[in-house]
Amino acid sequence: MTADVADVVIIGGGLEGCAAAWALTRRGITDITIVERDTVGSGGTGKSSGVVRCHYGVSSLAAMATRSLETFENAEDVLGADVGFHRTGYVVGVGPENVDALHASVADQRAVGVRTEDIDHTDVRKLWPVADLEPFAAFAWEERGGYGDAYQTAQAFAGAARRAGARLRQGITATGIRTSGDRVTGVDLADGTAIATGHVVLAAGPWSVGLLAAHGIELPITPHREQIVLVDPGQELGPVPVFSDLVSLQYIRPEGAGTLLFGNSDLSVLEPADPDRYSNQASTSFVDLTVEKVGDRLPGLADPAIAGSYAGCYDVTPDFNPVISRAPLAGLVVAAGFSGHGYKISPAVGRLVADLVTDGTSSDADIPARDFRLSRFAEGDLLRSPHPYVGAGQMR
Ligand SMILES: Cc1cc2nc3c(=O)[nH]c(=O)nc-3n(C[C@H](O)[C@H](O)[C@H](O)COP(=O)(O)OP(=O)(O)OC[C@H]3O[C@@H](n4cnc5c(N)ncnc54)[C@H](O)[C@@H]3O)c2cc1C
The missing domain is CATH 3.50.50.60 (FAD/NAD(P)-binding domain)
Structure with missing residues (x-):
């Protein structure tokens, strides 16, 4: 042979x-x-949740993310196929303890070409009218952010x-x-x-x-099980952007027709997993935590309901x-x-x-x-x- x-x-x-x-x-x-x-x-x-943002404190990652945007935005021309990219915009919000870090990070991002700006509570209220923004002290906005289909x-x-x-x-x-x-x-x-x-x-x-x-x-590398919860907001929300909530440590993005996807941003405790054998559903305790976080962050939702869950594995380095x-x-x-x-x-x-x-x-x-x-x-x-x-x- x-x-x-x-x-x-x-x-x-x-x-x-x-x-x-x-x-x-x-x-x-x-x-x-x-x-x-x-x-x-x-x-x-x-x-993958496919969230696209350039908000990184590590400059080389911010540069990689901003260079990558051009491919997502022009996928039909560059790759000859749609990649499901939705340019919804991306907003990240932090509490008072992280305001200096946010501003320093944004300055470094701009230095490598990221288009990002400071926005205030009034601006974010227009983007996410059902959200409680009180606990946030500062926000950054990326008009070119959004999500794609990995x-x-x-x-x-x-x-x-x-x-x-x-x-x-x-x-x-x-x-x-x-x-x-x-x-x-x-x-x-x-x-x-x-x-x-x-x-x-x-x-x-x-x-x-x-x-x-x-x-x-x-x-x-430590494989870590990461859980995702889908929520039916119970009402039409219109075109909301991806929201990275670094107060409650979660991210929220639109998913399909009218559903919201909630992901976890609290990686202080890992859940080591076998990437070939792990539960593909969120645990009851994780769903309960999500319900609590959704209630805190989006109190304006009249009748939200859990629409589903699944899990994936991150390959986490030190x-x-x-x-x-x-x-x-x-x-x-x-x-x-x-x-x-x-x-x-x-x-x-x-x-x-x-x-x-x-x-x-x-x-x-x-x-x-x-x-x-x-x-x-x-x-x-x-x-x-x-x-x-x-x-x-x-x-x-
Ligand atoms: C739940 C979840 C949410 C995420 N959300 C985001 C997000 O919002 N934004 C973001 O930027 N990133 C996100 N990510 C991360 C991103 O999706 C991953 O970093 C990326 O998909 C990893 O791609 P990969 O090619 O490294 O790994 P994989 O997709 O795991 O690919 C590795 C491939 O190797 C194959 N393979 C393994 N062993 C062998 C072998 N011996 N021989 C041949 N083939 C082999 C496997 O079958 C697999 O297809 C998320 C990930 C998860 C799990």
Whole structure:
């Protein structure tokens, strides 16, 4: 049997693996095979809330998010497919203890090109008339924020990559990364075959850990179960924007026809989970907590009712930021550990992975490859916001 060969093998057909394939094809590298054990978007991607905002204290992440907006906004032209992006706008509100951090963060965001502005209670009342805004001390607004459909986006990246020549192999598990000395030479597959290659992109979400551990490389990821609750507001709300409520530590966005999606922003306690076996429903206590938070934040709703729930898995690193990095094996790039915020930056992740494969470093001065290096954990030099929010430091 003729050996299968590719210039690049991507392990994992989630958002980040498919984004990497797309970005590589745009650099002219088209001899790519994506190996996906199930189907495209079947991992964390399929559960994503898809919130799009650039509000990050870490400048490189703000830069990645703002660069990515152009792809979401022009998906039909850039990817040749709709990604379900709704430009609703994005508002973030904080309590008095976080006003200085918000202003400092917004200033840094503007420095890397984010279009964001301060708005006041009167402005937010117009956007969210049913909300109690009393506990908030400051807000920031992004007109270009909103949400997209992560599943559709992964399919769009994969489709664009395939049209450019990339191959997608679904329903086949990568069982190992082959090496010779400290160089990558191929990928072993569950059916006993292998693909010979000099470049592997490991984008298998929380499942990346074992494939690296086999080579003595530690990837510190904790899979964490994250619960989502859907609420029928019981009334027509009109076009409300995404609301990041950093007082009650929740986010709210419209979902489909008239429903609201409530997500959790309190990651102070993780719920470690097996990403292959976890409950796909919110617990009673989480639903109760959501009911309480909805009542506090949206007291103007006349007759809200729980419309459903589900759960997904975050792949959380010690600093809640991803690893997008060359690894100790030559020819290997890791893109994993997106810690629950990998949707909004996915187009830029693809570009950074393509940079690392082709040049070994980032082509964007605002997005230093160093920030996302794997070795930062061993060095104790974590990627943290210089303007952390009290009580809600993670992810922002
Ligand atoms: C509930 C929830 C809400 C979220 N909300 C947001 C949000 O609002 N905004 C935001 O920016 N981000 C959000 N995220 C995060 C974002 O969706 C993820 O960061 C992103 O989808 C991760 O993509 P991925 O490609 O790294 O991982 P995955 O989607 O998990 O893809 C990894 C793929 O690898 C495959 N795989 C695993 N092992 C192997 C193997 N050995 N061989 C072959 N294939 C393999 C899996 O089947 C899977 O398809 C959310 C995530 C969740 C779970």
